[in-house]
Amino acid sequence: MFNHYPEWAQEFAQKYLSRTINQFILHGNVHDLVPLDRENNNFVRLKTFLSEEFFGARDYVIFYDRSSGIYFRDGESKKDFNRALSGRDSLMGTDYANKLPKDPVRVFSLLEQYFRLRIDDKKSIALIIDYAETIVPMNEAGSTGSEDRTSMVYLSRWAHDPMFLAADFTTVLLTENLADLNKTLVQNPYTNELKINIPDEKQRKNFIHFEVGEDKFGGLSNVSAEVVAQQTAGLNFINIRSILSNARENKETITHHRLSEAKKELIEAEAYGLLEFVETHYTLDDVAGHTKVKEHLRHAVQALKNGRRDVLPMGYLVCGPVGTGKTFLVNCFASEVGIPMVKLKNFRSQWQGVTEGNLEKILGLLKAMAPVAVMIDEADAYLGDRDASGDSGVSSRVFSQIATFMSDTRNRGRILWFLMTARPDLMPVDLKRQGRAEEHLALFPPHTKEERVELFKVMKNKTGLELTEEYVPKTIEQGLKSFSGADMEAALTRAKFRAAAQGMGKVTPEILDIALNDFLPPTYPEEIELQTLSAVIECTSKELLPERYQEMDRGDILEKIEDLKLRIG
Template identity: 25%
Template sequence: MNPNHEFFSELARLLNSGQSRSVVLSGNIYDLLWDGASYVPLNSFLFQKTKTSGLIQLVYELNGPIRADEASLSKLRGAWVEWKSGVDANLLALQDLQQKGSKLEFFQAEFDRHMRDATGNPTLALELLRQLTICSRASLRENLLIIIEAADMLLPEAGSLASLNDRQLHRISIVHDWFGDPEFAEGADSVCLLAESRSLIHSRISRMPQVLSVDVPAPSLEHREGYVRHFLDNNTPAPKLWSKPRALAECTAGLSLQALRQMLAGAAYSGDPLTVAQVFDKVEEYIRTQLGDDVVEFKKPSHTLKDVIGFSDLKEFLDRELIPRFKAKGAKALPGAAVAGAIGSGKTFIFEAVAAELDLPVLVLKNIRSQWFGQTDVIFERLKRVLDALDKVVIFVDEADTQFGSVDANAHETERRLTGKIQAMMSDRQLRGRVLWLLMTARIHLLSPDIRRPGRVGDLIIPVLDPVGEDRLAFIRWLLTAVEIEDEEAPSEENQITELDLSVLASDYSAAAFASLRSLLAALEPKTWEEVRAAIHDQIPPEIGATREYQTLQALLNCTRRSLLPDPDVNEEVREDWRKRIQELELQGIR
């Protein structure tokens, strides 16, 4: 079973219809593809699939020669002679019989010299290829298909033109004139530029209206299964699988066929059965390699909602609505949720537990921006390919307000472009129910309104508030489990809880503050009630109360469910009071 490649059908449609004569092939361009007989690299795949009468194929590799078969080179040489001399090569040969010097040999030698000089000289190679398309229109009876590898290195995007050297500028000028030539655009010759990302090709070329793009996607489930079966049938000894090829294909979503080949070859060599755990480890390693350890990590939360202290109403809501809608597909599915609350409120811990309840791969997006020019777009495109390949995944973003910027005029172009792409991905109907976004932020008001709107994470904005009432008492009980009081005169446990609640602990104690205090008590190992009280009394909370109040008010104001507010019947008058208090805090410099 070796299904067709849809990207090639799209490429053929663009070229055969004459819609474009210059196409960028980007994406999964370094993988193996089935050409009908075997699995080969992309350039070989294109060479084989486009082989037809009336078409001459040329492949240019960076620092290599311009490759073509001998028959094609002979036809090109003859067309070059005719174009340069203005006379058919056979007629020119007859004329040369009556002269001492041979024009035929001169022009043939010129063609061969240009082909030799183009080896290792990208600038000469591109100019020669451009001239060959002019020659083709004038003298060649066949059409040309030119495949240019490593276009991102030949024509690099580096910001301003001033940062490029003379040779790079010359190459950009050659290709710009070439693709912009109306006769080339209206002709029958075609050029395919291969690059991992269109954004890595200089914008003078990539943004030309004549240049269209076709994305080479990560291998689908059917392609992975076809490769596994092909490998098992054609390798001795074959690797041992824990199940059928289909099961392995399902577990390797996100892997390239190259990575799949490495895994199968290693298992065949060792003779040990391939396990599910090994496969998942390989998928995680590959995705981290593709995106970078500083961009993404896999998280495997070990705690569930049963391990979350307090937050009884929130946990009930998560069980009743959020988790079922995250597990749903189609119209019932949520694209994601934003989680707001003051620093230290417990947002990350709670929603790591949610991720564990979902039993799905969790990708933690750490830093999608790159310091290198053009790399942010490349990282995003790699992420998009990974997400397209995975069946279902949770994207966990902490401090989302700093990860995703704005799209207004004051934002940097890269930031606007990145935020716009993230927003489009959240709204993508094909990804709805497959890619689940969990955005954590203490500054929900700084998250772009375009991300907060309905249809994206604005469908559900959840406030995480400091524990009060029974939830606060649950935290105090948990706090006391860290100590073993040996004092017979100590108050009863209920009286200890009441005393801490009413007299000792501040009213705005957060989940993080309780966790920190519990850790301290576990380390000090107090044995009497007075020692416990003294240890707690010694704690001075950091001076962040006004900041936390501001963040809590923003979480309340942006909440999209009445049932998640302290008072579900809150009216507009109370909400206006929140806004006024926010303004007061802002006048004090709190934001």
């Protein structure tokens, strides 16, 4: 009977027909179109689907949101409601028939009286509440306002009142993020929540053919409909319609580049600017040193390209002293593997419940965008801790959300996490354990002559430094000074500055030597040693460690780390 409905709607129908629940929360992709899988295929707005298709046989379908107030599926429903309201006005001396209230308390009072009248008449009713988070928002019990509490009472009563349960009556609440709703309502045993997911590849392909037609698509795009469907992972139907309409109305042919740029803009907008796409033209060939780590990552690249997602770790913890190129390495990996890389921006908010809602939105998008790599820099500070306190439990809830999502084995090889930190010892064990950030990679400054020269040449290309002749400074060859990748980049930039100050386009060996000898990197020897030893002890593969660290006694390292922590304070 409901086979032409999407999966969530089929589940909705089955649960309602059980006659044990009459209140439902629809969350997720609620502002998109709904596909109807019939011979002619059709896509309609969610509220249209609910009122005309899903509840099409109901006598009355009523809508409510704070902005629009009460409105109706059709004129007959409105007339019937106004007739009932006129009778109430004459008894109570009010004038609601001419001017309906919009605030939840008065609206729910009017609706309850109307519902009871029509249920007595054996009529069937559906109430659809949009932007439900503005009616019963997420709040701590002690900070909930009287209006919110009253709204909660009405909704709870309708959910378990025997009269409402026995009748053909349904309340549907719509919200993007479940975390934005009052927890008491969400966890109510008389309420059921259903998630509407972002469209999958098959649905996206069907929508493209519905919007344009198979025979006309070639005139709009240099890319096949199948490829467009693949490359629009993470976008909803409205987003895809925007891309197709732009091509149709502005005569801008869809290309790989335009599709990539449009997807980037639309997803960043959908995520409220909390996700940022990371792009680079560098590859792992541009990473100096870290030979064994690069080889290990290239095996992961090959596994992904061969479709062997089952052999990949759930995530990587990339650690090492500051300046060793952790972020650059991960960027280069993303460029080489050919999947999008996103960086999580600050999703935390001072407002109650907003942080959890932001995170729910982000995690939902990541799942829809898969395969995708996720970069979190300074992960020890960014992700918080299960035991965090002082913010009404927000940090611990955020930590729990991320940890649970990271450990979902269905995402293995589809969502690849890269957690980067110079202080892995400050990371909670829950995130570093197997099943989450499984592979721990350690990066170190160059140690051998070959590593130092390689770093110099790579950074020379990266900074665009041009020498008047081929030259490798003795300071680099002989290791007279220790340079991390960041130090080398800064020193070579200073050499370019000195040459420019003398009106020269290229750098002479003499100027380069002067710049390198003059450069004094900020020196925090104990902090750097602590970061280095923490990376050694954290690495989960002995063969990925430089030889000088492979045979070090782990007990001695741990003692040294504790001693450094005490000295640094």
